[in-house]
Amino acid sequence: MGLLSYDLNAISTRIGGRPVDLDSLSAERQAAVAVILRASEAPEADAEVLLVRRAERAGDPWSGHMALPGGRREPDDSSLFVTAVRETREEVGFDLGEHGVLLGRLPDVPAVARGRRVGMVVVPFVFALRSERPEVVLRLNEELVEAMWTPVGPLARGEMNGTTAYLHEGQPFDMPCYRVGDRVVWGLTHRMLGHLFEALHQA
Template identity: 40%
Template sequence: MHELAPLVIRLEQHRPRRNPLRRRLKRAAVAALLRDSRQGAEVLVIERAHRPGDPWSGDLALPGGRIEAGDDASASRAACRETGEEIGIAIDRSLGLGRLSDRLTLDHRRRRPMVISPFVYRWPLGARITPNEEIAGWQWIALAWLDEPANRGRLTWRLQGLAQCLAKSMPCYDCGDGRRLWGLTLSMLDELRRIGNGAGR
């Protein structure tokens, strides 16, 4: 079981990888919100709304989005703002527990590289989720559940319009009702699990 208190200590000691080009590329930021439960530390995962043409449609993810001019190029400020907009939860740096390593991905709007910076926050006491139209649902997932090899499976990922020979087998978790946790979000939560287990990166 991942107890929250020792995880917080390990997050303070964690040294995440920061992409050296992050200030020159398009950037986004996400928030991993943690709370304590009978199952140990849990992380909030949202389900993106199903929308035609949206490459993230229906995906399980962490709340977050692009850094905008009003964020003054602050990734953590963007993560807090987007969390408030998407699920109605007000967070700020006072609830910050640390950060995870930057991820390099593709900006689907312009087909250019984009850096995603994940930040970890403590769940505000008494907070209630009020999602906007971008969010179809949410659930809490225990890090201990993610630790169990029996819960981890595989999915076949294909880029739309490309030949089947480019299909790739990817790790995933079946979170019920056809929802699968995979891709960048899974890699972020894997890093969080490793920190909780004392393994760092």
């Protein structure tokens, strides 16, 4: 698989082709996230993806969740690609315009909180860190409490698949998730990573 050997051309070919700078403002709220990949320090090892954990905040439906860097589109953002770059810079402290290569855009995902759509669409953009650049330093803002580079191979191969209990309107559900150590990646982030892995598994 191209992903495991960090074959950027293969990844870009499989997820590329969608426009990245033609997003007009709409009545539905918009947001963008960055799926950021980097090569492992160990030769032939799996590439890694950056996961973050959001701070506990009252009124935030995704409070405390594992997530990808990103956030809502601002009126001054000329496109959702610009939103992804700006939010990454604000949340984790480095500029994807300088340190990253855009590989492509994954399918849009309608945002869901507590089992209901919330009138917002989330667009994931996939980036790779430039291998010739020095190691970037993560500087988290107040919206995040943790960031971790996680090997993609075990996620893509299903080795971290699991379920997590979720109570909705008094009814218990087992929701699909990835278990990264003692962290649970589920919901929107699970869906977006799933779209990435589906594209990479295509022949």
